[in-house]
Amino acid sequence: MPKSLPPRPNLEQLKTQAKDLLKAHRAGDASARHRIRENHPRWSQASESDLRAARFSLSDAQLVIAREHGFASWPRLKAHLHRLDSETGDPVEQLRQAFAADDAMRFRRLLARNPELKARINEPVAAFDAPLITHVRSRAMLEVLLEAGADINAKSRWWAGGFGLLHGAEPELARYAIQRGAAVDVHAAARLGMIDRLRELLAADRALVHARGPDGQTPLHFASTIEIAECLLDRGADIDARDLDHESTPAQYMVRDRPE
Structure with a gap:
């Protein structure tokens, strides 16, 4: 070795x-x-x-x-x-640059050289007042952040409703994050097509069908499949609900994100 x-x-x-x-x-x-x-x-x-x-x-x-x-x-x-x-200057800015480049090795190296930054690993230093982990794009970077003490369930402080890792990560990375301990809430379940998890959550609390999450969206705004949408509508989801940030309905999100 x-x-x-x-x-x-x-x-x-x-x-x-x-x-x-x-x-x-x-x-x-x-x-x-x-x-x-x-x-x-x-x-x-x-x-x-x-x-x-x-x-x-x-x-x-x-x-x-x-x-x-x-x-x-x-x-x-x-x-x-x-x-x-060449890695001189503000270490926080250096970390931001390494994160933006998805350079996990450099990110780990910078933390080793500046261990005091681990205490700030959950601070909202990314876009939309978000901790870095909510914008992670690779398993390697996720592992470096977790090693440094990052909260895998952290969310942004966005005024309309905070985003977590599972609300934006690519499905494959999201599945890996779940294996590493990420909690699947009703919005993530709808987005990731996790019908069994969605039914489980709604059975435990029917009011979750109207829950406001990232951007003030309801679970129906996140529905990624017809089966997910039908599950939510059958349980009383408001088809005309508008999110808080963009004031858009679930149908408008689907036209934008899922033109098929």
Whole structure:
């Protein structure tokens, strides 16, 4: 398993490690030979005698150091460190940029360098006064956020009604989020076509058929299938209800989102 770089890796320190490895090999150190065999493709099958006699150079030592840290080459390790050096300025803005690019590795790295930001992971720093997790687009980013303590059921503070992750995520990601603990409310059930969950919720509380959710929409505004719509209408959903933000009916949403 590759070694982890420290939160603030230093290229000069890594260069020193390569020089130390070179010296250790020249001194006949057995652990140095083991590291070379494990990480340098040229000597992966070499015998002890071959390794002792090997013409092992500084560039070879640098390759070993790079591969020990999970990089295919020394130049790639250097390029990675240069990218880290470019990550300066407001760390919150850096996190926003990494999130916007869906760069989970960079996001995790920034949190490692600025661990105090984990305490703010649920703050409404995204669009529409929303925590970042409500706008997540990939499993990788979702996992990074959850590792940092993000609330998978957090919602935006939008005046008309808050949006959660399940109210906007692609269906495949939404299903994964449910596996990771996201709660399926009546609006999410309608949106994701989860008819059994919808019936369960309405059986427990019939008033949910009129519940106002994101943007002040009712479950019927979120209906993604005819079966879902019929289930809601059979239980008294108002076909002419208008959401609070756009003052639109469920039918108007369906024409926009589901032209079929």
